[in-house]
Amino acid sequence: MATTNETAPLPERFDPGSAEPALYAAWDAAGVHTANAARSSKNGGDRDPFVIVIPPPNVTAVLHMGHGLNNAVQDVLVRWRRMSGDEALWVPGTDHAGIATQNVVEKQLAAEGKTRFDLGRDAFVERTAGFVETTGGVILQQLRALGASCDWSRTAYTLSPELSTAVREAFVSLHEQGLVYRGYRVIHWCPRCLTSLSDEEAEFHDSQGTLTHIAYRVAGDPSRTITVATTRPETMLGDVAVAVNPEDERYADLVGKMVVLPILDREIPVIADSYADPAFGTGVVKITPAHDANDFEVGKRAGLPMPIVIDADGKMAEVTDAAGRVPAELKGMDRFAARKWIVATLEEVGALVKVEPHANSVRRCYRCDTVVEPRLSDQWFVRMEPMAQQALAAVRSGEIRIMPERWEAVYINWLEGIRDWNVSRQLWWGHRLPVWYDRDGGIHVRRDDPSPDEIERLGLRQDEDVFDTWFSSWLWPISTLGWPNKDAEDLKAFYPTDVLVTAPEILFFWVARMIFAGYQFVGKAPFHTVYLHGTVRDTQHRKMSKSLGNGIDPLDVIQLYGADALRWTVVAGLGMGTDVILDPTDLDKSFAPGRNFVTKLWNIGRFLLTNIGDRPLPAVSSLDAASLSAADRWILARLDIAITECDAALGAARPQGATWKMDERFRGLRLDEYAEAARRFAWNELADWYVEAVKPRLQSDSPDGDVARAVLLHVFDQALRLLHPVVPFITETIWQKLPGHTAGTFLAQAAWPIARDVSGGDEDFERLRELVVGIRQIRGEYNVPPGQMIPALLVGADDLAPVLERDGALVARMARAELTIAAVAPSGSAAHVVLRAGGEVVLPLGGLVDVARERARVEEDLAQLTKQLTSLEARLANAGFTAKAPPAVIEAERAKASEWKARAAQLTAKLDALALA
C-alpha cells in the first residue's frame, strides 16, 4: 500500500462548501455506505448486523430542521456501529404519502382551474406519478449534503412495485386470518380531502364552541317539552330519537312516547339508553345515528333508521333515507352556515331555549386542518386487538425498549385501549385495495388481479379505494428488506433491525403499527429499540413551521457553516427526550457551538501537521513507559477515560439475549453526553493542556521529541475517531492528511477506539495542572500583566520535587512564573506570602499583594469554613447519625472534618503571616 506523507500545512480555514460534497462522493464511490448481506452474522458472516430503517420522508418533502435532527441522530448511530465493526446498514427511502401528495397535485390543478375529477382517475394518477418522478425525492439528495451514510443501493419507495406487493400480501393474508373486515359505520371524514381518516389522522383541537339547547314538544301533550343540548344543532335534521338514561327518573314516564322534532314537525321516539348521561346538560341526548359515532351505536342497539343529511362535501343534502328532512332553503348549504340557519329558525319557531358557550375539542384533518365530519359509510378495517397483545407484551418484557422511558407508559396506555384501524381511503393516489365485488354482491380479496375472463364471467368490479398511507409504512422494516419473499437475502441478513429513530408524534401512526406488522408477518419484533427524540423549536418554544415562518433551512446552515456544524449543534444539544431550541433569527449564534468546535478541530490539525514533521515515529504501544513524560502519561490516560465515557454514553448496541436487562434497558443513546465527552477530550484536554505542554518538545529532534510526536499523533487520531460519527467531514478531511495515512482508506471505516487501561490515571500531571491553575488564579486576582513573569516559591511540596525537576520549565512557561522550591518558607518572606489551599504552594509576589484585601479574604474564608465545620461536627456528634448512617459515610465525614480542620489551621497561620506584614 502506498502511504501519503502530506505534511503540507492545512489551509487557514476549512471550506466545507467544497470539501463536504467531494468527500461524500469519495465515500460513495468507495462503497463505504454499502452493506454486504454476506458479511452479516445472520447470514454466515462474521459481523453483527446493525440496521436502521429511515423514517421515510414524504416523497414531495424538502429538508427541514426536523429531518436534519432525525437524520443526524441516525447517522451518528450508523457511523458509530460501522466503525465498531458491525455490518452497518441504513436503509433510505421515501413515502408516497397518499393524502399529502394528492393534495399537492390537486392544488396544482386548482391553479389551472381544474379538479382531479376533470382529469379522471387514470390521468390523475399518471400526473401525480409524473410529478413524483420529476420533483420527488429531492430530500434524498439533501440528506447527502447532511452527510447521511445511507445505503443508496437499497433506496426504497412505498409505492414501488416491490413494496406494493408487500402491501397486497399483507392485506390478503390478514383477510385470510379474519383480521380485516368491511364495515358500514360512522368514521371520520374530511369534507375537503373527500376521504375517510383513521382515529389517529383526525386530531383533536381545543375549540370554543356553543351548546345549543332545543325544546322538543312531547306529542299529544302541549304542556310538556323535553330539552336536549347539542354542539351541532344542524344535525337535528337527522335525529331519529331522543335518549334518556334508563335510571333517570325525571324522564321515566316519557320513555316510549313520541316527541316532535322542531322545524320538521316529525315525530320521533323517546328511548332509554345508558349512553345518556343524566349529569350532562339536561340528561337528554338527541340521537343522530348517521352523524355521530355514539349515536350510531345507540341507533344500532335500538334498531333505528339512519338518515344522512350531510353529503360528502359537508353540505346539507338528503343523501340516504332522509327524504323530506332537509328544507329546500338548506339544500346545498355548507354545514356551518346551516348551523346558523337552524339556530335562527329554531328561535323563530320558539324551540330555542338557549345558546351557551361550551369548550370542547373538535377533530380536524391532520393534513388540511378541516373540521372532520362523522360520516356513515362502507370502509375496510383491520382488527387491532389480537395483534396488540404481542406488541404490548414485547414492551412490557423489555424485548423492545422505548426511550425516553416515559413513552413506554404512553405506548402501553394506547395499546390497551386500541381500536380497529380504518385502512381504506377514498383517494386516488395510493395502493388500490385488492378487493373485487361480483355482480351477486360477493367479495373477492386476492393476491393476483383477476383475468379479463373472470371479470367478464363474474362481473367483477374493483374497490375504488386505496390504502391509508400508513398501511404501507407499517411494513417498512420488513418490506424494504424483501418481504414477502421469505428467502430474500436482506431479510435474512438484516432483519430484525436495531434502532428506530423518530419523533414521538408518530409513535401510534407508525412505530406501534410496525411492531404489530413485524410480529404478524415475520414473527419477530422489527427492532429492539425505539429512540424518540425531541422537536426543533424556536426561542419561544414554538415548533418550527412553514406557516409560522420560524423555520431554519438546514441547507442555509450547511452553506454558511457546513454540515458538521449543523450536526454538532443539534446532536450535542439533544438531551434524552428534550427539544432542541434554535433561534431562526440568529443562525450565527444558534450554530456557534458547532461552527466553533469544527474550527477548533481544524486548528488542532493545522498545528499538528505543521509541527509533527514527516520523520517515522514509533508506535505508542511500543514506547517504554519510562520514556513517557507526565503529560504523555496523562493524555493517554485521559484518552482512555474519554473512550470509556463515550462508550458508556452510547451504551450497548443491542441487548444481551432476547430482552433488555434492567441494568442496560434505559441506558445509552445519550448522544449529548457522548459528544460532550469527546469534545472535552479534544478541546479541554488535548488542545488546552497536552498541546501546550508538548510544544517545546516538538522543536527538538531528540528521541523525546519523537515520543511527544508519536503520542500527539496517536491521541489526535483517536479523538478524530471518537468524533467522526458526529462531525464526519472535518474529521475525515484531517484524518486523511495525518502522517502514515494509507491512501484509499477512510476514517468512516476505521476502527472505533478501545480503552487500553483505565486504571492507570496519572497524578503527576494533575498536580502540575493544579499548580498552573493556582498560579494563574492568583495572577488574575492581582491583575498581574500577562507579560510579567512572577516569582513563585513552592514550599513543602516535596512530593512535587521530582516531577518539577523534569517538568518545572513547563509549569513555569504555562503559568508564567519563576519557580523556586523550598522545604520551608525562608524567614522574612512571610510578608509577601500567599498560601494556596492545601498549603503546598507559596507565592512570593513582591509588592503585588494587597495585604488588607488578602486578610479580609482569608478571614471570610475562615469564617465560612468554621461554620461548615461546626455543622459537620454537630452531625458527627449526633447519636442518630453514628447509629444509622452507613459506615463508609461516617468515615468520609470524619475524613472531611479533619481535612477542614487542617485547612482552618492553615488559614489561621496565614492570617498570622499576614499580620506580620
Next chain:
RNA sequence: GGGCGAAUAGCUCAGCUGGUUAGAGCACCUGCCUUACACGCAGGGUGUCGGGGGUUCGAAUCCCUCUUCGCCCACCA
C-alpha cells in the same frame, strides 16, 4: 374526564435507587491579537434547587399538598 411528565444559574439542561462546599454547555463579566485557533486564550458562578408541610442523623433527591407549564389518551351530546 383519564393517564404521564416537568419545574435546579439569564437560556437549554445533568444531577441514578437520599450522603463532600449543587454541576455542564451557551450567555454574561474581567484581562489578553501569548506565531494552531479572537470561530481563540486565561480567569470569574452570577442559585431561596417552584411554594408549603412531612419522613430522616441528613432532602434538589422520598411522601403529601398547592401553583405553573407540557405531553398522551378520551363515546367533552
